[in-house]
Amino acid sequence: xxxxxxxxxxxxxxxxxxxxxxxxxxxxxxxxxxxxxxxxxxxxxxxxxxxxxxxxxxxxxxxxxxxxxxxxxxxxxxxxxxxxxxxxxxxxxxxxxxxxxxxxxxxxxxxxxxxxxxxxxxxxxxxxxxxxxxxxxxxxxxxxxxxxxxxxxxxxxxxxxxxxxxxxxxxxxxxxxxxxxxxxxxxxxxxxxxxxxxxxxxxxxxxxxxxxxxxxxxxxxxxxxxxxxxxxxxxxxxxxxxxxxxxxxxxxxxxxxxxxxxxxxxxxxxxxxxxxxxxxxxxxxxxxxxxxxxxxxxxxxxxxxxxxxxxxxxxxxxxxxxxxxxxxxxxxxxxxxxxxxxxxxxxxxxxxxxxxxxxxx
Amino acid sequence: xxxxxxxxxxxxxxxxxxxxxxxxxxxxxxxxxxxxxxxxxxxxxxxxxxxxxxxxxxxxxxxxxxxxxxxxxxxxxxxxxxxxxxxxxxxxxxxxxxxxxxxxxxxxxxxxxxxxxxxxxxxxxxxxxxxxxxxxxxxxxxxxxxxxxxxxxxxxxxxxxxxxxxxxxxxxxxxxxxxxxxxxxxxxxxxxxxxxxxxxxxxxxxxxxxxxxxxxxxxxxxxxxxxxxxxxxxxxxxxxxxxxxxxxxxxxxxxxxxxxxxxxxxxxxxxxxxxxxxxxxxxxxxxxxxxxxxxxxxxxxxxxxxxxxxxxxxxxxxxxxxxxxxxxxxxxxxxxxxxxxxxxxxxxxxxxxxxxxxxxx
DNA sequence: TTGAAAGCGCTACCAA
DNA sequence: TTGGTAGCGCTTTCAA
Numbered sequence: 001x002x003x004x005x006x007x008x009x010x011x012x013x014x015x016x017x018x019x020x021x022x023x024x025x026x027x028x029x030x031x032x033x034x035x036x037x038x039x040x041x042x043x044x045x046x047x048x049x050x051x052x053x054x055x056x057x058x059x060x061x062x063x064x065x066x067x068x069x070x071x072x073x074x075x076x077x078x079x080x081x082x083x084x085x086x087x088x089x090x091x092x093x094x095x096x097x098x099x100x101x102x103x104x105x106x107x108x109x110x111x112x113x114x115x116x117x118x119x120x121x122x123x124x125x126x127x128x129x130x131x132x133x134x135x136x137x138x139x140x141x142x143x144x145x146x147x148x149x150x151x152x153x154x155x156x157x158x159x160x161x162x163x164x165x166x167x168x169x170x171x172x173x174x175x176x177x178x179x180x181x182x183x184x185x186x187x188x189x190x191x192x193x194x195x196x197x198x199x200x201x202x203x204x205x206x207x208x209x210x211x212x213x214x215x216x217x218x219x220x221x222x223x224x225x226x227x228x229x230x231x232x233x234x235x236x237x238x239x240x241x242x243x244x245x246x247x248x249x250x251x252x253x254x255x256x257x258x259x260x261x262x263x264x265x266x267x268x269x270x271x272x273x274x275x276x277x278x279x280x281x282x283x284x285x286x287x288x289x290x291x292x293x294x295x296x297x298x299x300x301x302x303x304x305x306x307x308x309x310x311x312x313x314x315x316x317x318x319x320x321x322x323x324x325x326x327x328x329x330x331x332x333x334x335x336x337x338x339x340x341x342x343x344x345x346x347x348x349x350x351x352x353x354x355x356x357x358x359x360x361x
Numbered sequence: 362x363x364x365x366x367x368x369x370x371x372x373x374x375x376x377x378x379x380x381x382x383x384x385x386x387x388x389x390x391x392x393x394x395x396x397x398x399x400x401x402x403x404x405x406x407x408x409x410x411x412x413x414x415x416x417x418x419x420x421x422x423x424x425x426x427x428x429x430x431x432x433x434x435x436x437x438x439x440x441x442x443x444x445x446x447x448x449x450x451x452x453x454x455x456x457x458x459x460x461x462x463x464x465x466x467x468x469x470x471x472x473x474x475x476x477x478x479x480x481x482x483x484x485x486x487x488x489x490x491x492x493x494x495x496x497x498x499x500x501x502x503x504x505x506x507x508x509x510x511x512x513x514x515x516x517x518x519x520x521x522x523x524x525x526x527x528x529x530x531x532x533x534x535x536x537x538x539x540x541x542x543x544x545x546x547x548x549x550x551x552x553x554x555x556x557x558x559x560x561x562x563x564x565x566x567x568x569x570x571x572x573x574x575x576x577x578x579x580x581x582x583x584x585x586x587x588x589x590x591x592x593x594x595x596x597x598x599x600x601x602x603x604x605x606x607x608x609x610x611x612x613x614x615x616x617x618x619x620x621x622x623x624x625x626x627x628x629x630x631x632x633x634x635x636x637x638x639x640x641x642x643x644x645x646x647x648x649x650x651x652x653x654x655x656x657x658x659x660x661x662x663x664x665x666x667x668x669x670x671x672x673x674x675x676x677x678x679x680x681x682x683x684x685x686x687x688x689x690x691x692x693x694x695x696x697x698x699x700x701x702x703x704x705x706x707x708x709x710x711x712x713x714x715x716x717x718x719x720x721x722x
Numbered sequence: 723t724t725g726a727a728a729g730c731g732c733t734a735c736c737a738a
Numbered sequence: 739t740t741g742g743t744a745g746c747g748c749t750t751t752c753a754a
Contacts, residue, residue: 001500002477002499047474047475048475049416049477050412050475050476050477051411051412051413051415051416051421051477052412052416054412055410055412055413055416060412069441070431070437070440070441070444071434071437071438071441071642073432073434073437076431076432076434076437077432079431079456080430080431080432080458083431083456083457083458084457084458084460087457087468087469087472090472092455092457092472092473092476093455093456093457094453094454094455094456095440095444095454095455095456096444096445096448096453096454097441097444097445099445107448108448111448111451111453112453113408114408114409114411115411115453116363116410116411116412138363139362226646255643255646258646259646280643281432282616282641282643282647285587285616285619285620285647285648286643286646286647286648287646287647287648
């Protein structure tokens with residue numbers, strides 16, 4: 001059915017080996033022959049058989065990506081960026097969604113390992129690093145994305161979550177908030193990092209988290225977080241010392257938070273300022289445009305892709321590399337309590353970005 | 362390095378063929394032998410080599426998916442659904458994003474064909490059906506998603522776009538709009554179908570589209586459509602007969618439209634009602650919650666996946682199958698001008714869906 | 723510069 | 739019920 005090296009060899013009265021060498025740009029081929037072969041390849045629209053090639057070389061020119069939820073814009077952007085980067089180098093990308101289910105994630109990883117992907121990229125939904133030992137046994141290089149495990153020394157690419165927490169919290173402090181609460185995520189590295197940053201920023205301003213001002217969205221229910229954010233906020237608002245600023249684990253949570261605040265008859269940001277994380281699309285179009293820490297998922301994807309390509313080629317295992325992408329604070333109405341003009345003692349005014357938002361690195 | 366059939370055969374004093382048969386549940390194997398082999402396979406964590414298998418069978422147990430933009434929730438949802446469905450049957454999914462670029466899409470398709478995927482799924486960014494002839498030459502079954510080509514008889518799974526137009530427009534009519542405009546998309550099947558539905562719904566109500574009441578977002582610029590929607594709406598509002606209802610090609614366009622309306626000092630829906638298409642997440646949290654026609658992308662993905670699996674197995678080419686998924690109208694504030702209670706002559710009240718929205722099939 | 727031989731890990735076919 | 743043989747399409751090695 002499909003055209004094979006053998007067919008071309010036969011047509012041209014050459015051997016299969018010669019054709020194979022032309023295909024791979026082997027140096028010791030006569031200029032004449034090379035041209036004839038290339039011409040015939042084009043005529044027949046020859047496509048090398050990846051399976052046959054892989055069988056010998058052991059390389060599949062294939063990369064695997066497992067994310068918790070492809071529907072989440074953060075992971076979708078990462079997936080897109082990786083796909084487009086590796087494509088340029090002739091790699092194809094298997095993408096699969098674990099649906100935040102550790103067991104499903106394990107199956108996916110096993111499947112991709114069985115397929116002998118050259119590299120595996122994982123934004124894990126695991127609670128423990130246990131399952132990565134398996135990958136190490138197989139000697140297939142892998143990269144963790146977004147979420148890491150302290151007990152595991154592996155390649156990692158993700159945002160600097162501590163910086164996320166610092167950025168959001170110190171912004172709220174600058175905006176005059178004095179009772180800043182945090183709605184934290186589950187027990188994974190991202191949530192822990194953001195919480196740490198939140199605490200550090202408060203400490204740096206000689207402030208502290210009031211009792212009951214750190215609440216969790218919990219792990220059950222809709223992982224999109226809107227409901228979790230809503231309920232967590234109700235708790236915060238019922239607190240003796242009602243917060244005047246809330247840093248939310250992510251944007252969906254922040255949406256729930258904003259709704260709860262508005263439902264309670266309070267104003268955003270005058271009564272309570274809100275900052276999210278993720279800078280999801282359409283933040284500009286919300287009832288109150290949402291301030292958010294941008295995680296620059298495009299860059300995460302690109303950096304991950306280039307590391308993956310390096311790992312795919314260097315058969316010698318290099319020592320694990322950790323890449324932390326710096327986040328950016330995107331200020332919108334939900335947290336803007338101070339006029340944009342500069343008080344005498346304040347830092348210089350931030351230049352507006354081209355789409356009219358204020359950006360701070 | 363990796364465990365091979367040969368290793369197991371050697372360990373157990375059997376032949377490679379026997380092990381291979383156990384692996385594939387071949388009937389003529391003794392119960393004793395089968396158990397011994399399976400046990401040893403488990404012990405060694407044997408993983409069959411896909412490349413070797415493909416080389417002989419011609420099947421790769423691999424499916425390819427090309428979408429215009431993985432970041433768009435519509436395509437992300439489809440990709441996720443397909444990935445999860447085919448996974449259950451042991452298939453892995455190559456996903457790539459063409460970035461709405463026909464040339465890039467062609468490259469991606471070529472790449473996936475070279476990899477001998479068993480089926481190819483494409484939500485195309487092409488203007489012409491030309492490039493699909495190539496796929497047909499290779500005899501690899503393929504399915505078009507979302508966008509189809511009239512000159513091409515192929516498998517298709519997507520929403521019924523004419524129904525989308527009818528649903529949105531007749532909803533606006535029911536809400537009392539009398540000057541209904543349409544912001545249409547580019548010259549692809551989805552936009553054409555929605556436009557047709559819009560015209561049909563108007564005609565069915567003895568209405569017609571006023572001059573200048575169908576405008577296009579154009580093809581250039583940001584394909585996300587917010588800017589396009591904004592500018593198209595400015596044109597509409599400047600029209601002698603300012604519309605009192607606008608059906609937008611999709612939700613991003615509708616966001617731009619809503620902003621333009623609010624910027625002009627008009628009210629939504631009292632002055633102008635707006636309906637989008639796509640029912641993107643967070644529609645509930647917008648400044649004015651957006652009514653939208655839901656395309657049920659999850660179902661599109663599932664249906665496409667099951668068709669793909671059938672095509673992957675039936676080596677006999679069946680005649681192309683077209684699956685049209687019915688859309689649903691999701692009514693929110695942006696188009697709700699009539700009280701929810703039933704006027705005497707109106708159709709019976711719609712039951713609220715579980716999340717409090719009004720759903721009509 | 724070219725090519726013959728060997729073999730990657732597996733399955734198909736047929737003989738034992 | 740089991741297994742020998744022959745290859746799938748390609749690359750690797752080494753000899754011509």
